[in-house]
Amino acid sequence: MNAGISSAILNSIRDQICLIDHSGEIIYANDEWLNFAKRNGGDLSALGVGSNYLEVSKGNQKVYKGLHALINGEMKSFSHEYPCHSPMVKRWFNMQATRMTKNEHGVDGIVIRHADITRQKLLEIQLKKYVNxxxxxxxxxxxxxxxxxxxxxxxxxxxxxxxxxxxxxxxxxxxxxxxxxxxxxxxxxxxxxxxxxxxxxxxxxxxxxxxxxxxxxxxxxxxxxxxxxxxxxxxxxxxxxxxxxxxxxxxxxxxxxxxxxxxxxxxxxxxxxxxxxxxxxxxxxxxxxxxx
Structure with missing residues (x-):
């Protein structure tokens, strides 16, 4: 499978996906990742290709330590659920980070995926309220x-x-x-x-x-x-x-x-x-x- 086909597949996914190398630098990001970064930050200086995701994640020690553990080979994957609310709407995401072994092009690193779980979370809240x-x-x-x-x-x-x-x-x-x-x-x-x-x-x-x-x-x-x-x-x-x-x-x-x-x-x-x-x-x- 060539790189163009791989990019097309990743760009068809509605989740935000990027690949970082072992230094934390973003070396690939799909369209959903880039579009979300633009909508929420106005530019790609912090989350675009070439920026360092480890630096961005320092504000959240759980994510920061989890990424370092992946890079150091201490674990294969980890996930982190978090709210991402705005004044207009409530949203929740689940971050999933997984080690990627070196492919045929010699590329390896950490695949990061942010999945929107808002509907699931709202249903959980309603169910919990109903139960209690x-x-x-x-x-x-x-x-x-x-x-x-x-x-x-x-x-x-x-x-x-x-x-x-x-x-x-x-x-x-x-x-x-x-x-x-x-x-x-x-x-x-x-x-x-x-x-x-x-x-x-x-x-x-x-x-x-x-x-x-x-x-x-x-x-x-x-x-x-x-x-x-x-x-x-x-x-x-x-x-x-x-x-x-x-x-x-x-x-x-x-x-x-x-x-x-x-x-x-x-x-x-x-x-x-x-x-x-x-x-x-x-x-x-x-x-x-x-x-x-």
Whole structure:
């Protein structure tokens, strides 16, 4: 196969492909590589034939070290996934670098290929979101909540930091569904969920763990701070007034139970304690909180 045919084949591939020699100099680049370099840099001074790809890659130590390992014969190939976002669009690429043995023309070096994996990545993100979140409220689901709580408990055991959990139930939610219908009930679930997100910190984890049951993980929160947080949630939810699809407004309230991590306490014990506190809050008339 002659060089012209080889170039035609490489130029027909929509991935960016180049060949570097053992010094890092780009000795061949296909059209897609050159066109991408022009679109993103305006010229070929950094990524065109004759420029040194090792110098360009110094800003990414994983790539830089991987290329050196290939050049030195320490490995045959490596790959690196990375984002390449612009203000207008999100993109991800997978860089694949492979040693090429000397061909009939005496050329050898490293073949570098950058493949656009944006669609695959977006699907992965959507799937992960679907797996970990509740579709109605967009809060995390029970599985994600329990996994995160176990991680936080393990962290507390190592670092001696504080951790608390809140269990939350909407008061008389079954009666709301029975009297006003599930559409109104769904609206209340979404309103309450949004308030949780507005009231808590970015480091907290808000989850819907059942029909009208919610839970919040609060890292770095000792027991003496948990009561005021629960009070704030109860009072803020009192301000929710739902008027959608009903002739008169519905007032919403919640009961909250909380517990804090203690050494040698496993997740089951911690959650059972929060659950008992929640039922104590309900027994005391609802629309309040109990911390154990």
């Amino acid at each position: 979140t509740d579709p109605l409220t967009s809060l995390y689901n029970r599985r994600y909540f329990e996994n995160e709580l176990q991680k936080e408990i393990s962290r507390c055991e190592r670092t001696d930091r504080s951790l608390s959990v809140l269990y939350i139930d909407i008061d008389d939610f079954k009666e709301i569904n029975d009297n006003f219908g599930h559409n109104v009930g769904d609206t209340i679930l979404k309103e309450v969920s949004m308030l949780f997100l507005e009231t808590t910190r970015d480091s907290d984890t808000c989850a819907r763990i059942g029909g009208d049951e919610f839970a919040i993980i609060l890292p770095e929160t000792p027991k003496d701070e948990l009561g005021p947080i629960a009070d704030r949630l109860v009072k803020n939810i009192e301000e929710i007034i739902v008027q959608e699809e009903v002739t008169y407004p519905i007032k919403v309230s919640v009961s909250v139970g909380g517990s804090s991590f203690q050494h040698n306490t496993d997740m089951k014990t911690m959650l059972e304690k929060a659950d008992r506190a929640l039922y104590a809050a309900k027994d005391q008339g609802k629309n309040n909180n109990v911390i154990y």
